[in-house]
Amino acid sequence: MHFDWAFFWQSLFHPSGAFLSGLGMTVAISVVSMVLGLVLGLIVALMRLSRNRALRIIASVYVWILQGIPLLVVLVVIYLGLAAANIYKFQDTSVMGVVLAGSVKAAVVGLTLNCGAYVSEIIRSAISAVPEGQTEASMALGMTGFSSMRWIILPQAVRTMIPPLGNQFNTLMKNTSLLSIIGVSEMFLVTQSISSATFKTFEIFLVTGVYYLLLTTVWTILQNEIECHLSRQLGIPVKSMLSKAQV
Template sequence: MTFDWEYFWQALLAPNQSFLNGLALTIIISIVAMALALVLGLVVALMGRSRFLPLRVIASLYVWIIRGTPLLVQLVILYTGFAAANIFRFEDLSVGFLIKGAVQAAIIGLMLNESAYISEIVRGGLESIEKGQTEAALSLGMTPLGSMRWIIVPQAIRVMVPPLGNSFNGLMKSTSILSIIGVAEMFQVGSTMASSTFKAFEIYIVVALYYLLLTTIWTVIQTAIENWLNTKAGLPKAESIWKRLFGMRSKRDRIAPKNPIAALEGAAA
C-alpha cells in the first residue's frame, strides 16, 4: 500500500462538487447552530439567575442533563429515538429550498448541546462584573434591565468572547459526528469517497486539513474581535495570531520578571 500523492493533491486543491457541498453544509450547520445556541444559552443563563426558584431549577436540570450526556447519544435520541417512540419525527422541510430532516435534527441537537455550555460561559461572564456596579447604576435611577443592558453586558462581553470563540471551534469539529444520523457533511462525504476509491488515508488527511483551515480562519476572526473589544475598552490588544496559533512569543514575553509577585500575576493572566 502506497500513498497516492497525485490523488491527494487533486483532492486537496481541486475537490469535487460533492466534497464542496459537504464543506458548505458543515459551515452552514455550524453557523446556524451556534447562533441559535447563543440565544438559548442566554435564556438559560438568565433563568439560572432568576429570583424564581422553578426557573433556576429548570435551568440547572437542563445544564446538568445536557452536559452530562454525550452529543452522539443526544443526536441519536433526538433523530431516531423520538421517531421510534412516535414522539416526533423530523420531516424534510421546503422553505424555498429543501432542508432535510437529518439536517434539522443536526442543527437542533448541536444547538441544545452547545447552549448548555454557553449558558455557563454567560453566567460566568455576568458574575465576573462586580455587584457594586449594578448597585451604583440602580442608585442612579436605572432599571435592573437598563443596568444589565448598558453597564454589565458591555463589560461581560469582552470576558465571554474568548470562551465563546473556543466553543464555536469545538462545534465546527463536532459536526464530524453528524454522519451518524445521515447528514452529508464534510466527514461523511469524505468517508464515502474513501470507500469508493480505497484512498482512505489520502482522503482523511484532506478532510483533517480542511477542518484545520476552518478553525484557523475562525481563530483569526476571533482574535480580531478580541482586539477590537480591547481597543474600545482602552486595554492592550490580545495575543497576536502568530502567538495564538504557533506559540511564538516576543523576547519580552520570554524574560521572566524578577519580582515573584509579578510572575504569579503574569501566570494568572
C-alpha cells in the same frame, strides 16, 4: 500499500463538488447552531441568575442533562429516538425551492441544545465576574434590572466571554463530524463516501483533516481580531495576530 500523492494534492486543491457541498453544510450548520446556541445560552444563564427558584432549578437541570449526556447520544435520541417513540419525526421540508432534510433540522436542534448548555455557563460566569457594585450603581441611577443588564453588565461581560465562546465554536465545528451518524451530508460523511468509492482512505481523510484545521484556524484569527477590537474599545493596548505577523 502506498500513499497516492497525486490523489491527495488533487483532492486538496481541487476538491470535488460533493466535498465542497459537504464543507458548505458543515459551515452552515455550525454557524446557525452557534447563533441559536448563543440565544438559548443567554436565556438559560439569565434563568440561573434569576431570583425565581423554579427558573433556577429548570435551568440547572437542563445544563446538568445536556452536559452529562454525550452529543452523539443526544443526536440519536432526537432524530431516531423521538420518531421511534412516535413523539416527533423530523420531516424533509422545502424552503424557497430548497429541500431541507429532516436530518439537518434534527442536527441543528441537537447541536443547539448541546451548545446552549455550555454557552450558558460561559455567560453566567462572565456576568457573575462583573462587580456587584456596577449593578448597585445603575440601580441608584434609576435604571431597571433589564436596562442595567442590557447597558451596564453585559457590555462588560462580553470581553470575558469571547475567548471561551470562540473555543466553543471551534469545538462545535469539529463536532459536526458526529452528524454523519444520522445521515447528514456534511464533510465527514462525504469523506467516508469518497473513501468507499476510491479506496484512498488515508489520503482523503488527511485532506479532510486539513480542511477542518483551516476552518478552525480562520476562526481563531477572526476571534483574535474581535478580542482586539473589544479591548481597544475598553482602552486596553493590544496587538492582533495580524499585526504581530506584520512586525
